[in-house]
Amino acid sequence: MVSPSTTTTTTATWHSLPNEMKLAVIDILEAKDIKSLSEVDQRTYQACVPAQFRRVKLNDFEALEGFLENVPRTYCSYIEELDLCTERRNINSTPVLPRYRSEAVIAMLTASKSLNKLVLRVSGSLDKSVVAPFPFLNNLRNISISNIGDEARAPLSERLVVSIAASTRHLEELSLDRITRSRMHSPELEGVYPCVPLATGDEDIPDLPHLGSELSLPSLLRIPTLRKLTIRDTHLGHDGWTNSPVECRLQFLDIGSCYHADENFNTLCTERIMAAVGRTVDEFSLTAAVSDSLFSEPSATPLQRLRKLHITPFFPVDSVVDTVANLAGSPVENISVQCFEEDVVDVCTALEEFLTLRVERGPEFYNRLQQIDVRVTAADDIIASSEEETEERIAAANRLQDFCRDLRLRSVVGKSVPNPSNKKQEVFAPISFTDARRYHTKGRSMTL
Template sequence: MALTTTSCAWHTLPNEMKLAVVENLDSDDARAFSRVDLRTYKICIPATFKSVKLNSLEQMQRFLDDVPRTYCQHIQELDLCTQAVNCDVEIPSYPRAGTDAIISLLIASPRLIKLVLRLAGSSDKSLITPFAYLTELKHLTITNCSDEGHSPLSERLVVSIAASIPCLQELSLDKISRSKMHAPELEGVYPYVPLVIGDDDVPAHPSLGSELSLPSLLRIPTLKKLTIRDTHLGDGRWVTTPVACRLEVLDLGSCYHENEDFNSACTERIMATVGPTIAEFSLTTSVSDTVFAKPSVTPLPRLRKLHITPFFPVDSVVDTMSNLAGSPIETLSMQCFEDDVVDVCSALEDFLSLRVERGPEFYQKLKRIDVSIAANDPSSCDDEEYEERIEATKRLQEFCRDLQLSSVVGKAQDPALIHGSSFLGPSRASGISIPDCEKFAAVANGRANFLL
């Protein structure tokens, strides 16, 4: 039987079919499609404004000025930065202007699911208020994009924000500063960790009270994934704080103000506290505590995925893996810079040799080893070095194949995997941004010629 096809004009389709088509477009395609005409633009509004990224304080203010506030109800992913780019532009009461802009956007975005805040130092305590009303928000990232020494971001403010979100599941923090109120022992003591003063006016939280130190994050019952990087983790309350959450994913970075031994001790302490529920862990520092190597007493009885970041000391790979042998690890993924490929592959071969030597009980659950490599400038590597790296990766993969392990060794596809973030790193909103919002605002006001 011959098939016949019929065609019809776009505008003759029912609205339900039009919406179904638009919902299957990504943000870029939806923006391009919306330029057909004014009627198509209106249908594309929800898809167009689903993801919004504003990279400066000026962009936030222009978005608030140019885009109808009702469009914000479609935002599900929002990425905001309060850093002022143009110092010549008059921004009254900075940084209060950044706080007010964020509050305005959050109040107008009730369907928000993912939020990234890149704050230029601490914001006003009033920033906490709207978060209690964001009932759909599940993923929060807060980063201090300023110099911590001059513009620190208070742990009290950040903890209060996170604890105010009704259904928070994933939290990522970067370069958060300790409060003098919670860490008086660090004041004036080498290595001079930056402290926040004057944040005692952050109001008591309904459930946490005035105890707004970083370890209180463990009292958020809905939290499942926690990432903390470039932050001092030396608070003793990580051990004594009652754990109300069931963390499944933990990603801890090092504090650049402290040495390797201090960071390792902090990592081990937090791992031991939340370990019983952890299934996935990202490691930046070595683990020296051999209690992790005993299956009967390991605090990580459910750990199945282990990620090792490119800043991990390569010469500690074998010892650390040995000290984590008590966990049922199935997948090991390691990131490295291109200059370290040979050393990393050699370290993993040494680990696999140890596995063979110790017999089937040692890492018996291991099924996969992957290495992700960050590309360098090709001119920095001569032919001999290039061949040496290729040979090292081949040897590792052949070794894995002999042990019936799956393995992938290749270039990192996403630069974020290397620069400041691991495989567990937070996703970034990447939708409409300035100047796009100005163009869409023009259509909303009937000035379609701005889109040509």
């Protein structure tokens, strides 16, 4: 008879693991799980600090003040993505002076040495001193600046924004929303209808070595590291877009329309910027129509490398066919149209008309086209659709996809939702027009 052997089991405790293994475990956890783990004990909390502070979102000025007062400044060195808002929590509160507001932003940025991405939502003007930290943020490559306040009462000057962008040494991606023209660079707009808001009192923003005093929006094209540029709800009527030296090699361009101008003016501005930077652009997003036939000729179009064309929800549906046809000179492979649910039928019909035109014009017209997609976006004022409307939208989507299939083109029509396995990509939900909610991406972050 063989006696049973004695087995000894050794269990490795959490604290016996090497720091590298602890960090690897923490790195794959969701935000809520990291928070729970951090509450185990003090040693575990310290191990979780880098992940907890990797992404920080401060939703108002009080949250920014609270963060600066209560969080150890050394923790800011772990911040890689920062979303700041300078709006007061209570809109009826006493306004914060621009200098005081800017000092808080400066303190936050100065401490965030590892910052890679910055979202700055500004309510009210900022002092020129806010530019000071940007030359020292060596990892900062992505900046988004928007004016979420009243542009007429508290404009966010183009001179300040251009100074920030040009002072960021390794800037690659820049997104601007509701930036106000400076009176210093656009005296011709003063007192002229339509009354475009103008920023004043920004003459004292210091010159930059590379740009001098020319801190107008077209000077953004002189930032050599810039690769992606988005400008929305901003007046783009400066003549500098046609004669300013282009020192960047833009790969992505998104030009939105200005609500202070009419459709023809927005089209003119869009075409002017396209002509200036189009030689390197691979991906383009349109809000205004393109009417210049110059872009339809392969030998003449400035957009020699354009492969991906996006059309935004605010693009005039009636201009879809003409605009896409006018861009036939570019080697476009993918057309993506984003629209609201109520526009699905019209958009699908317009794309069918374009495909019919493609068949009529022969094999050289859009000969590299491979895919047409329609992304359905939820509107802010969601109204439940009737069963008849839903069926009509599904039928329109199916007709478009059948047409694409006949032409051996790929096509997806549906809502775009975040891909949970990859935060940088989106996937399409199946055709369904009964659920108009926006989907939010989960991510490790700290929100106050």
